[in-house]
Amino acid sequence: MRLGQGRVTLSKNSMSSSVIVEQLSKNFGQTLALDNISFEVSPGELFGFIGPDGAGKTTLFRILTTLMLPGSGKVTVEGLDVVKDFRKIRDILGYMPGRFSLYQDLTVQENLRFFAGIFKTTPEENYDLVKEIYSQIEPYKNRRAGKLSGGMKQKLALSCALIHKPKVLILDEPTTGVDAVSRKEFWEMLDRLKMTGISILVSTPYMDEASRCDRVALIQGGKLLSIDSPGNIIRKFEYPLWAIGARDIYPLLADLRQFEATRTAFLFGQHVHLSTRGKGREGALIQEYLELKGHMDVDVRLTEPTIEDCFMELMV
């Protein structure tokens, strides 16, 4: 994309991170919503914040988008300070907040024109950037935004966040409450957007989406549990992990929790993921134990941890 290439050159010349957060904390009365958070995002990186509700993702994003003041610490976006230079930051940011935040009673086209206008541009000027996304909802351009399906609302919100060619795109839980198909399509769109050089920060409670990011920060209770590429986070999982199946999964879970070598046992679809204290040679022992307990169709094998396994391990 012609326009995107221009921006990549700019980022490379500035030779610094796109977003820098240093020891950021934020209180709401007695509640510590963010606890001494530090991280950096490189230009053109797709950076994910993975964590449940209440972890602090939205608070963090509100501070990054200059909608809320930091409690303490230093935050810069593209070299600009979120407190001193908030107006300049707002011109170069695209933001998709957690809830559908466009105007329900305006049409698709009216929403796009409105947001472009706020940033003193027009949809036509930057159409190239949003074309791939917007073209999917263009047939509905005269429909009121409130009447769109969940997936289409997402696409419209994303188009409106991009229409002024931002350098940094911040998406707060864009896939929450959306079905698996639309979620997959959305991440495919983000992959393509990344290629234009925009830095993208995304938050999500869906652990499996972590693997689509260049790097992720696992966040829980206002703290960062880990920051790394998804592959590295998985490699850092310390214990042997077993995937165990049997005919009746709930009794299987109960019995595995009583097993002496068990550290943790959690449901994972049709299996139980079991971490043990040993060196990964307990397979036969586990099988024997379960068969003695009367389980049928027992299947025990070592498995690679998922981001979710890693998150739960870091949480406990």
Place this chain on the structure above:
Amino acid sequence: MEEPHRIIEVENLVKKFGHFVANDRLTFTVGQGEIFGFLGANGAGKTTAMRILCGLSSPTSGKVSVAGFNVYTQTEKIKRNIGYMSQKFSLYDDLTVWENFRFYGGIYGLSAKKIRERTDELLGRLGLLSEKNRILKEIPLGWKQKLAFSVAIIHHPSIVFLDEPTGGVDPVTRRQFWEMIYETAREGITVFVTTHYMDEAEYCQRVSIMVDGRIVALDTPVRLKETYQVLTMEEVFLKLARG
């Protein structure tokens, strides 16, 4: 021949809004104590069907009975005999835990004594007896979900409807929630659940998938994966819902 008691019987359910057919001849049954997953893309017609099953809306045509009651003529009996929990609608934030239980227990027509007993039993199981007088607003989301589920079954309904009950909750709490669901089903309460977490679809005994108003698949997760030659329910869903 012994057949498990059918808690939900749906035959050719049709629901139209003007010319738009939201539910197109749905046919399925759900047995007592079953954990039944009701999946579909947004806009597929799940919410419409669930509202009908909860007695909140009438079909355009077709036969539907829930807990033995007719959905056209006995909606009040249905409401009294079901539980409902949704991520969107939960307990009252400005009431305490106890006040919420008392309120809902009262709505379901339980006696004061029964409400007290049942509350203590349910809170005891959750290990939350100490939180009885805490305001809901101060309680973390994960606990709120578990409390909302307990309230939904306070009156021992024959079936509980769960509409995306674990949205946004941390992965440990999510699993604890599903362990509660398993226990509940073992006690004979039927669980009818919708979810966007595909690994949760694997916890269900049978799963149905709706696309554009129709049920395009209905079977156990194991058989669905075999039929579509894939390893996970997510892949089954993607194959069917993408069209």
